[in-house]
Amino acid sequence: MKHVLTALVNNQPGVTSRVSGLFRRRGYNIDSFIGSSTEDERFSRLTIVVRGDDIVIAQVISQLEKLEDIISIEDIQAESMISKVLLFMKVKADVNDRVGIIVVANACNARVIEMSKDYLILEALETEERISEMIEIFKPYGIIELVKTGVVAMKR
Amino acid sequence: MITGAEAIVRCLENEGVEIIFGYPGATIAPLFDKLSKSSIRHILVRHEQHAGHEASGYARIRKRPGVCMTTSGPGATNLITALATAYMDSVPLVAITGQVSSDLLGRDVFQEADMTGAAEPFTKYSYLVKDAEDLPRIIKEAFHIASTGRPGPVLIDIPVNVQQEKLDFIPAGPVDLRGYKPTIRGHAGQIKRVIRAINGAERPVVCAGGGIFAADAQEELKRFIETVNIPVISTMMGIGAVPTAHPLYMGMLGMHGKSVANQALSDSDLLIIIGARVSDRAVLLPANVSASTKIVHIDIDPAEIGKNLSTFVPVVGDAKEILTQIMEAEPAAKTDEWVGLLKAKREKLKLDYAPRKHGINPKAFVNMLSCMLPEDHIYCADVGQNQIWSAANCEVKTGRFLTSGGMGTMGYSIPAAIGAKLADPEKTVVAVCGDGSFQMQMMELATICQHDVDIKIVVMKNDKLGLVKEIQKKSYKNNEMAVDLTGSPNVVAIAGAYGIPGRSIASLDDAEEAIAEMLDHKGVYLLECIVDENEPSL
Ligand SMILES: Cc1ncc(C[n+]2csc(CCOP(=O)(O)OP(=O)(O)O)c2C)c(N)n1
Numbered sequence: 054m055k056h057v058l059t060a061l062v063n064n065q066p067g068v069t070s071r072v073s074g075l076f077r078r079r080g081y082n083i084d085s086f087i088g089s090s091t092e093d094e095r096f097s098r099l100t101i102v103v104r105g106d107d108i109v110i111a112q113v114i115s116q117l118e119k120l121e122d123i124i125s126i127e128d129i130q131a132e133s134m135i136s137k138v139l140l141f142m143k144v145k146a147d148v149n150d151r152v153g154i155i156v157v158a159n160a161c162n163a164r165v166i167e168m169s170k171d172y173l174i175l176e177a178l179e180t181e182e183r184i185s186e187m188i189e190i191f192k193p194y195g196i197i198e199l200v201k202t203g204v205v206a207m208k209r
Numbered sequence: 210m211i212t213g214a215e216a217i218v219r220c221l222e223n224e225g226v227e228i229i230f231g232y233p234g235a236t237i238a239p240l241f242d243k244l245s246k247s248s249i250r251h252i253l254v255r256h257e258q259h260a261g262h263e264a265s266g267y268a269r270i271r272k273r274p275g276v277c278m279t280t281s282g283p284g285a286t287n288l289i290t291a292l293a294t295a296y297m298d299s300v301p302l303v304a305i306t307g308q309v310s311s312d313l314l315g316r317d318v319f320q321e322a323d324m325t326g327a328a329e330p331f332t333k334y335s336y337l338v339k340d341a342e343d344l345p346r347i348i349k350e351a352f353h354i355a356s357t358g359r360p361g362p363v364l365i366d367i368p369v370n371v372q373q374e375k376l377d378f379i380p381a382g383p384v385d386l387r388g389y390k391p392t393i394r395g396h397a398g399q400i401k402r403v404i405r406a407i408n409g410a411e412r413p414v415v416c417a418g419g420g421i422f423a424a425d426a427q428e429e430l431k432r433f434i435e436t437v438n439i440p441v442i443s444t445m446m447g448i449g450a451v452p453t454a455h456p457l458y459m460g461m462l463g464m465h466g467k468s469v470a471n472q473a474l475s476d477s478d479l480l481i482i483i484g485a486r487v488s489d490r491a492v493l494l495p496a497n498v499s500a501s502t503k504i505v506h507i508d509i510d511p512a513e514i515g516k517n518l519s520t521f522v523p524v525v526g527d528a529k530e531i532l533t534q535i536m537e538a539e540p541a542a543k544t545d546e547w548v549g550l551l552k553a554k555r556e557k558l559k560l561d562y563a564p565r566k567h568g569i570n571p572k573a574f575v576n577m578l579s580c581m582l583p584e585d586h587i588y589c590a591d592v593g594q595n596q597i598w599s600a601a602n603c604e605v606k607t608g609r610f611l612t613s614g615g616m617g618t619m620g621y622s623i624p625a626a627i628g629a630k631l632a633d634p635e636k637t638v639v640a641v642c643g644d645g646s647f648q649m650q651m652m653e654l655a656t657i658c659q660h661d662v663d664i665k666i667v668v669m670k671n672d673k674l675g676l677v678k679e680i681q682k683k684s685y686k687n688n689e690m691a692v693d694l695t696g697s698p699n700v701v702a703i704a705g706a707y708g709i710p711g712r713s714i715a716s717l718d719d720a721e722e723a724i725a726e727m728l729d730h731k732g733v734y735l736l737e738c739i740v741d742e743n744e745p746s747l
Contacts, residue, residue, distance in 0.1 A: 078323045079315035080339055113315070 055084070056110050057134065057206045058101040060117070060126040064090060068122045072099065075113055081105045085203020096124060102204050129208050136206035138184045139176070141166075145195035146173045154194055161187050172197055213341035214239040214372040217305070218247045220348035223380065226276050228252060228267060228631055230260040234280020236320065237307030239372035252631065252660055255652035257284050259624040261291020261362075263656075265300045266628025269611055270587060270636075272425065274301040274355040274363075275628060281307045282320030285366075286327060290618060292362045293331040297615025298446060299423055301360035303351050304332075311339055311368040324366045333361030341374035345381040353384045358391030359510040360423055391509060395531040399524045400538060403481075403505050406522060407540040410479035410503075412547045413439050416462065419446030419614065420484015420508060426529035427451070430483070433532050438544045440551050442470040444485045446614040449605035459551055465597045465746060469554045474498060481505045484528045487517050488615065507531050560602075564717045568739040571598045571669055574720050575641065578667065579603040581724050583637050587611060587629045591622035591642035594675035597746040599641050608636070620649030626664045627657060637728070639665040644697055645674045651700075654707045657733050665727050668700050670713075671740040679746060704735040711735035 062068050069088055076083055084102040091098050103110065110128065117126050140163075146154050147170075154173060155165060163177035177187060181204055188199065211219075217240055221229070228250045233241045244251060254260040257279045264275025279288050285306040295302045308314070309321045325335045334354045336347045344367075351363040407413060421430055430450055434441050434457050441451050442462045451458050460467030462474050474480065475497050482504065498504070503521040506514045507528060514523040524531055562573035575598050579588060590599035590612040603610060611629060613621040626640035642650070647668045657664065674692040681689055704711040711734060714723045720738075727734045 074323070074326050075315070077326060077337075080311060080337060109315075 054107055055102065055104050056107075057129050057131075057136065057204060058099075058103070058114065058126060059129055059206060059208070060099040060101070061091070061096050061124040062099055063122040063124070064095055064097040065122060068097070069099070071120060071122065072101070072117060075116055076103055079105070079109060079113060081109075087203045087205055100203065100205050127208070129206060133209050134206045135209060136180060136204050137178050138181050138201050138204055139178050140184050140187070140199070140201040142175045142177075142188070142191060142199045143172050143197040144175060144191050145171065145197060147171060150194055154191075157190060161190065163187065210375040211378050212239065212243070212372065213344055213367070213374045213376060214243040216341065216344045216376060216378050217348065217367070217372070218243045218249070219378065220345055220381075221249060221276065222247060224348065224352045225273070229276045229278050230254055230263040230267070230628070231278035232257050232260055232280070232284055234282075234284045234307060234320070236281040236309055236369040237278060237284070237305075237372075239369060240278070240305070240307070240367070252627075252656065254624070255655050257287035258291050258620070259627075259650065259653050259656070261288050261295065261302065261304065262618075262621050262624035263628035263631075264302050264304075265291065265295045265298075266589065266611060266625030267632040268295075268301050268628070269422070269625075270609065270629045271632035274303045274352055274360075276303050276305070278305040279307070280320070281309055281324070282322045285324040286322050289328055289331060292328055292364065294613050294616040294618040294621060295362045296331045296333070298419060298613065299360050300362070301355040302362035303355050304362055304364045306364065306366050307372075308337070308366045308368040310370040312370070314368070325364060328364050331362065332364045333359075335364035335366065337366045338368065338371050341371050341376040344371075344376070345379065349381040350384055350386065354386070354389065358389070359508075359513075392511070392525045393509075393527045393530050395507070395524045395526040395534050399522060400531070400534050402522045403524060403535060404538045404540050406479055406503055406505055407437060407481075407535075407542050410542050411544070412477045413437075413479040413481065413542055413544060414459075414473045414477040415439050415441045416474070416480060416482045416485055416487070417441055417443045417447040417450035418483065418485020418487075419444070420528050421447060421450040422609070424484060424509070424528035424530075426484075426532055429529050429532035429536070431455075433536055436536065437540050437542055438548055439481070439542070440473055440544075440548055442466075442473055444487070444614065445600055445612060447485060448600060448603075448610040449608065452607070453603065453605045456552065457548065459555055461600055465600065467558065467601065469551060469558060471497065472554065473551055477502055479503045479505065481507070482518070483507045483532070484509070486513050486615070489517070565741055565744070567741040568671075568715055568744070569717050569720065571595065571738065571740050571744060572602045573717055574738055575599050576602040576604065577720055578639065578641075578724055579605070581721070581728065582608075582639065584608065586637045586639065587626070587633070589622040589626040589629065589638065589640040591640070591646040592617045592619045592676075593643040593646060594671075594679065594744070594746045595641055595643045595646075595669045597676075598669070601747070619646040622646070623650045623653050623664070623666060626666075627653060627662050630662050630664050631660075637665070639667065641667040641669065643675060644668055644670040644672065644694055644700065647700060648697065651703060654704065654709060658707050658709065661732070663732050666704075666733070666735045668735065668737045669740050670700065670737050671742045671744065672697065673742045675742065675744075676746065678742070700737050701735065709733050709735055711737065713737040713739065715739040
């Protein structure tokens, strides 16, 4: 099952590799891993999305809790969190396709942030599911390049 | 359907593996079981660290990856020093370690060690195999990664259940690694800049490193320096890149190097570094190279260029290829005066080969030894004062000088010699070590006897950890602490206990005859040289 973990950690070199190392030891692939500073510069916030057995994940969490550099860590349940993914997508758009793409983009709640004669760059901030749907919708036009953040999540 | 273990053996055979250095255990048992039915020879070592070093000696001489194999947990962690040693000296290894069953990973079960994690800083790449179907691809990639670009050790950690799993064996297709495409040919524009730099230089010098051997570029280097008439110096790893007696060779540079080599470096107006990292040991730098010296750095690893020295012309690629490209452009420089000056200086170097009151002059001894050995001998030097005596006084002609240059790992010489001898049984192979380092590797005497490996071992006995004692003398007001080796065994008697003949000499007068006796003896032989504890490194 998919788990979204949120952790407050010391803002120090090596912390991310210790955290990700514990998942590697279990042979788990991390879906996404986001780290950024917080209002308190001593700490960083990590949001980790990982798929795995519930019991194993619970165990990894207790192993992580033991680490000195981890202040707190929690597995947040879907119903009690707000979460978003940021997407940039460069889509092929010649003269004929351009208007159509913009209309679809609007319908998807995506914004055009750059335009050239061959392509458009779209930006969207949505839930993970919506972002995945959006990518499918734009595939037929030709996606030149795509980048998205992992999930950032917060408990309600 | 075959098992994962059978698939591994088949893949290793397909890679042309002839020898595996290993030590068994529970989590690697399925693989050993199938290995017994293979034509691949297994050399049972007496400590896993030496499995890695033996694979390293083998790889350096055989010019293909050395393979070592251990069980999980302590067997795997025992291997780490050897991986680190190989990593620092860019030696291609494929290390296979057993691992606990994949469903138990991460639970700290019996003999579980996070090996891919632990070895991460010391491997070029590593795999934790989760599915037996992946074995053919992973093994093929591992050999490819270990031996191409800048060579290095690759780890394959294989859970015991993956070795037992059944699969349909499908040989791997061609290796396709998107993020890994080493550059071989030098950039044409950069080659032009190199030529311009050479043509305009008055005092050029080439600094050759271990990359010359990795690229098998000795011939190209020789042709280059002879045609342009450029003096050469080398790092420890580059010793023998040109024969040490070559008129243009000025010796090893660095803190333990030759004064003329260091002078060549500091007075040069163009320094051409080929396949060397130029670490702090090699060059007490940047102080030693003048600011006006132009630096050309040729290396297959773009990350090495500019790491320790700022570079005027970086050239990324294979040393052999690039030297050929340079020669095609017919470089020419007026260097007669500069070369004459250095040669005169080299002539004047005083070699201190006089007999000592107590014990043997080790510098004279290693020189005599290397001169009495066949021209193409392989000389394995350990670490400590003995390494410096060897590096500064050995004659290397068409053979090789093997040592742990980057890591300085005590206990490297005997296992490296075993690996080298098995890689090229025709060659005479000698290991020279101190009495401290001997005791870090003497268990391998059993490996030597069991597999009948004919190497010659020289132990320089000064009853001290000589190099550390010297440091304590120089920097710690002679406060000798933990360098006294009292309690050490009689090494000739130790050899005798293994059935290995040997003898001890304490005077240079006996050296020639003793060396001859050692070389005439068919089979392994140990010669102990008594050396005064106050004999300096230089
Ligand atoms: C594995 C390892 N441990 C420690 C050292 C530090 N060290 C460097 S040289 C040396 C002394 C070596 O003594 P010995 O083998 O007797 O050789 P000698 O210097 O006397 O020739 C030591 C302890 C090292 N290089 N490698």
